[in-house]
Amino acid sequence: MKGDGESIARELVDMVAGLYAPERKVPLHRPVFEGNEKQYLVDCIDSNFVSSVGAKVVEFEQRIAEFTGAGYAVATVNGTAALHVALQLAGVGRDDEVISQALTFVATCNALSYAGAIPVFVDVDRDTLGLSPVALRAFLEAHAERRDGGCWNITSGRRIAACVPMHTFGIPLRIAEVAVICxxxxxxxxxxxxxxxxxxxxxxxxxxxxxxxxxxxNGNKVITTGGGGMIITDDADLAKRAKHLTTTAKVPHPFEFVHDEIGYNYRLPNLNAALGCAQMELLPQMLEIKAGVAQRYRDFFAGTGVSFVEPLPGATANWWLNAIVLGSEEERDAFLQYTNSREVMTRPVWRLMSRLPMFQQCQHDGLETSRWLEARVVNLPSSVPESEFPRLRA
Known part of the structure; x- marks a missing residue:
């Protein structure tokens, strides 16, 4: 980064160092354990229920369902496992196609591959960084048809079974419009x-x-269970089947081991759920604090020519990772080099899935906006600052 851009990078390092003092190396996002985490872990150990059966798993599922407004929540060992099973529950089978975005973390497409599905990549919106309903509709009108009770790709001849949009960095995409199209x-x-x-x-x-x-x-999310994921749904039958599949498809019996189909050992241990219960107690305060961190960045970048990524009007972001859009790939790389060399961790957005060797042959719509963003987006340190820890302990 040259000229004014380099000045912005230098000033940002000073601003972040002040925000996250006294940390010498400022991470991108680290967990915060300032609530009842230790006590709940001790409770699990004292109960002897430390593995995949225990009261904290049930409590954590109930807390997530209540917070999100979903009818049901089923805990899993990680988010990738949750998505794998969710796809199966949605009826995705081998050699089906699933529309998603190339601008995502690799876990999204890994889960599609576990299900035997083939990704099809549709472009994102520049403002939300998430799957574009305009691009989705354009792709379907050009390449798909409704027949035999489903949607078929007339180019490949395969069934399009599902669409998996991703809310990038916690910024809601135009999900209501995507839902209508689906x-x-x-x-x-x-x-x-x-x-x-x-x-x-x-x-x-x-x-x-x-x-x-x-x-x-995961350990770098807004709240963490160390590792863990959750399937949420309003469908009681889907929730019941999700629990069955993620617990090795074991049929309840007083003493015999009966499994009625291929299942998965995707259960969340009670110890991890205990962490989650404690973290959920802190979540409202952490969201408020993170909104304050976002405001600091918003104020910093105002008038600099650097775009700070904001949610759409009427939407609320969790500010998991704050993001900016720089002017070019060269500016991005210089910004990353300068900040990281001074122990302020910044990161580019992920390499597009369509450029990874295992997904290079997947159909896509050109991904013009995705490619533009890939060259310019940078994430900034977004943890809850230590100076705010007393607020969490209150």
Missing amino acids: DEWGIALVEDAAESLGSWVGDRHTGTFGRLATLSF
Whole structure:
């Protein structure tokens, strides 16, 4: 980055260092344990229920369902496992196609591959960084037809079974419009809400617009269980089947081991759920604090010519990772080099899935906006600052 851009990078390092003092190296996002985490872990150990059966798993599921407004929540070992099973529940089978976005973390497409599905990549919107309803409709009108009770890709000859949009960095995409299009075309909508716990569109939480959605509680998310995920749905039958599949498809019996289909050992251990219960108690305060961090960045970048990524009017982001859009790939790379060399962690957006070797042959719509964003988007340190920890302990 040259000229004014380099000055912005230098000033940002000073601003971030002040925000996150006294940390010497400022991470992108680290977990915060300032509530009842230790006590709940001790409670689990004292109960002897530390694995996949225990009261904290049930409590964590109930807390997530209540917070998101979903009818049901089923805990899993991680978000990728949750998405794998959600796709199966949505009826995605081997050699089906699933429309998603190339601008996403690789776990999205890994889960599609576990299900035997083939990704098809549609472009994103520049303002939300999420799957574009305009691009989705244009792709379907050009390449798809409704027949035999489903949606078929007339170019490949395969069934388009589902659409998996992702709320990038916790910023809600135009999910209501995507939901309408999926309904018109007979495509199951499965939201990848891994990054968006605490994000809303009006009064509806992300993940509640389709048949199913998934969340992640990895160590770098807004709240963490160390590793963990969740399937959420309003369908009681889907929730029941999700629990069955994720617990090795074991049929209840007083003493015999009976499994009626191929299942998965995707259960969340009680210890991890205990962390999640404690973290959920802190979530409202952490969301408020993170909104304050976002405001600091918003004020900093005002008038600099650097775009700070904001949610759409009427939407609320959880501010998991704050993001900016720089003027060019060269500016991005210089910005990343300068900040990281001074121990302020910044990161580019992920490499597009269509450029990874295992997905290079997948059909896409040109991905013009995705490619533009890939060259310019940078994430900034977004943790809850240590100076705010007393507020969490109160």
